[in-house]
Every structure is written in structure tokens, then in C-alpha cells.
Amino acid sequence: MTFTEEYRREDEAAHPPHFSEAYASTALRSPRQPLVRLPHTLTEASGPAQGGGRLLGPAMADLTRQHRGEPVGQRIVVAGRVLDEDGRPVPDTLIEIWQANAAGRYIHARDQWNAPIDPNFTGMGRVVTDEAGRYGFTSVRPGAYPWGNHHNAWRPAHIHLSLLGPAFATRLVTQMYFDGDPLIALDPIAQAVPAGARDRLVARFDLSLTEPSHALGYAFDIVLRGRAATPMEP
Amino acid sequence: MAGGRLGQTPWQTVGPFFHYALPAPGGADLVGQADIGARADLTPAGHFLLTPLSRETPVGDVIEVEGRIVDGAGAPLPDALVEIWQADGEGAFGDLFGRCATADDGGYAFRTVLPGRVAGPGNALQAAHIDVGVLGRGLLRRLVTRIYFEGEPGLDEDPVLALVPDERRDTLVARRTAPGRYRFDIVLQGAGETVFFDC
DSSP: OOOOOOBOOOOTTTSOOSOOTTSGGGTTTSOOSOOEEOOOOHHHHOOOGGGGHHHHOOOBOBTTSSSSSOOSSOEEEEEEEEEETTSOBOOSOEEEEEEOOTTSOOSSTTOOOOSOOOTTOOOEEEEEOOTTSEEEEEEEOOOOEEETTSTTEEEOSEEEEEEOTTSGGGOEEEEEEETTOTTGGGOHHHHTSOGGGGGGGEEEEOTTTOBTTTBEEEEOOEEEOOBOSOOOOO | OBTTBOOOOOOOOOOSOOTTTSOOTTTTBSSSOOOTTOOGGGSOTTOOOOOOOOOOOOSSOEEEEEEEEEOTTSOBOTTEEEEEEOOOTTSOOSSOEEEEEOOTTSEEEEEEEOOOOOBOGGGOBOOSEEEEEEEETTOSSOEEEEEEETTOTTGGGOTTGGGSOGGGGGGGEEEEEETTEEEOOEEOSSTTOOOOEEO
């Protein structure tokens, strides 16, 4: 007897296509054959315990305290909840975080832009959601940076977020943008998302999350795929 | 809200700069302590903060799976991340999640165990398989595929392989190159394109 919990499919009205003409790197990296619909067997419906949190290492929730000094930039707190489509909290799920520094430079050998590296900022972190799906981390607001996709192309300020969720099927990697950034409307990566879902990638300034005399607060909730209708045993 | 539900948060590419955040040393060794899987060489000194992973030794026969990822022009992907999820040798799921960042030649390699067979749709037993996710610059979403193993029982009756057109099934079967050693290349596009799944 098997009892496999299925997850809802990725909503095509929410996610970018694999090929998006305006994002040049997709041209040779997107499949041309149709995807085959994979039934959710136990392999797809299971995942590492505690959303990978125990497996992948200790929490690092303050990106401004990883080196001897403090990084340059506008200090921010990003907080929210991880929920499924039915509004249920997703507890004990690992969120991996990475971003550029305040000048828009990544601590990466392949980032050759001449904006300065900040010796006090790596820009990686890791948090686990609590029983109510809540998470939060402290960082500095990343800068925008140029990239080679087209003439005068600039990525809007963003923070990368990676979540395993409860199962192989619920994996999500996304990017969080900042409300009011004029570069979002010009960015082929953000604009590859269907219009109706784009604002789900935008964090809002939130005074209640703002820490007096310390850091500006931004609210960002993340919604993972929910469970399909209760499966019946065969 | 759609139909009373919350809208899914959209996928975005991992981009080219994930190496100091996702693939930890040891992430590609699911049976031991070898520090394979990471690319610490892409992060300046003092900034590689990922800690080596340690695991309990899983049940099963140790195997190595290696391959290369190429794009539609046959060029290797030096900036991709391969993730795997699988059962242990007895078909039980625990913590056998692995990650490997590709090398400059597009190569990746995992050391793991040959998974046991697990039930599939309609209770048909699936052949031994590993679920794979490919992430990278130019991949707006994850690409999902499966590794099956040449010579293992049940390939002809596998309920998932049965959904794949005959002529493309071979792209999902890792070739046995030596005892305990398999090769699984991933072609993102064009001739010999690997079968990818809507998962």
C-alpha cells in the first residue's frame, strides 16, 4: 500500500517560462521538447527532515556581524512568513540567503565589476522558519549592478532566497526586490514573471518591523506550493 | 488570492553568484567526508563561510555518478548547480539530499548509494532512480530530471519511464562505465536533449 501526498503543480500564471527572449542566457539553456508530467511518487513528495535545516548547517541570521567590522550600507531587517497556498505556515524550513553588498558587488571571483568589495560583508546567510512559519534576518540593502544582457542593463537591488520546503516538489529559489525601485520595470528577469504575479517578489517597507535607531524593516512573505486535495488510499 | 488560495511566489534564476551560499563542501558526498561539491575557489579568502557537511553513513552499495551539463550549442555550463534527492539502498527516505556545483568544464560528480526501489503510481514498483534538479544562470526555473541506472531491474516496467516517448528514454538512464560507476550527461537543449519533467 502506498499513501503518497501530492502537491499542487507550479502555477503557470505565477512562474516565468523557461525561455524568455529578453533574458539572453535562456536562449541556449531552455529545453525545446515538452516537459513530461511527473506523477508525485514518494520521491517527489518527500524531502530532507526539517527542510534541510539540520543537514545544511547552523543559522546565520545577521549578515552584518560576520566579520571584524560592520559593513557599509543601509542596515535592513527582512522578515515575514513562509506559507503554503492554503495559508498554512511552513515550519522548520531552511531559507538560504545571498546578495551583493551596498555598492552592488558580489563577493565572487566571477563578478568583475569595479564597484568596491566590502571586507566586512560576505552577503550570505541562513535561517530556519519557526513553528508559525516566521523568519527574519538582518543585512544591508544591496546595490543595483550592471550586467551584460543588453546595452545599459542594470539589475534592480535584490536578495536571493532559496527554500527546500517539505518535499522535493516544493523547492523554490526566488529573488526579493524593493518597493519603488524603477529598475524592476526594466529588468528581464523580474519581467519574465507573468504580470499578475510580479508584485509577489516585492518587499514592502514596514514601520512595525523597523528597529529604532538600528535598521529599516521590510516585509516579505513567501508562498510555497500547497498540498493537492486529500489523496485517497488505493 | 486565486480561488481562495494564496498565489505561489514566483521562481527566479539562481544567477551566476550562488557559490558562496548554496553548495557546501561535502555536499556531493552522501556517504562520507570528501569535501566534493563546492567551489570555494570562486570566493575570496575569508569569505567562504559554508561549513563542511557531515552525514551518517547510509545503507546501500556505494556508487559514483558523474557527468557533464551542456547547452544547446554543446558548450559546458561552468555555473550550474545540480541537486539530487533519493532513497537509501533499502528504499527509505532520510537525508540523502546532495548538491554539486559544476566545474569549469561543466562536470559534476556525486558519491552516494544505489537507491532501493520505491512504490510508484498504482503501486507499481519503480526502478531505482534519483531525482535531479538543475539550477543556474539562464535557468529561470529549476529543470527536473531523473537518473535511472543501466542494468538495474525494472527499467522496462517503470511507471514513470513509461510516460516518456520510447526514443527519448535513454536520456534518463545513466551508463555503467565500471563496477559502481555511472555516467549521466545532461543536455539542456537540442540533439539528445535530456527529458525534463513538470514536477
